[in-house]
Amino acid sequence: MITLVANMQARPGKEKELEAALQVHFPKVQLEKGTVAYVLHRSTEKVGQFFFYEKYQDQQALDYHGSTPYLKELFSSIADLLLEKPEVKLYEEVAAISR
Helix, strand or coil: CEEEEEEEEECCCCHHHHHHHHHCCHHHHHCCCCEEEEEEEECCCCCCEEEEEEEECCHHHHHHHHHCHHHHHHHHHHHHHECCCCEEEEEECCCCCCC
């Protein structure tokens, strides 16, 4: 399993607009083969900070997600809503408990 985490900070006054834009493509991602989890979080401590937790079966599934036209469209549509470039990191799963 591959886990991707991404932190994004909205420009002041653009928080609601960014949140809405980040949610638009969820129905399409839900249909992707190999996507195990795709979760958007909003910070309870810092206004306008968002965190994605994404889990993929393998590198092929992550690569497919990254190549989709709707993801490319998302990044171009939110560029002006972000204070800075998103921080993205990849991890390999070592151990897990699922319920």
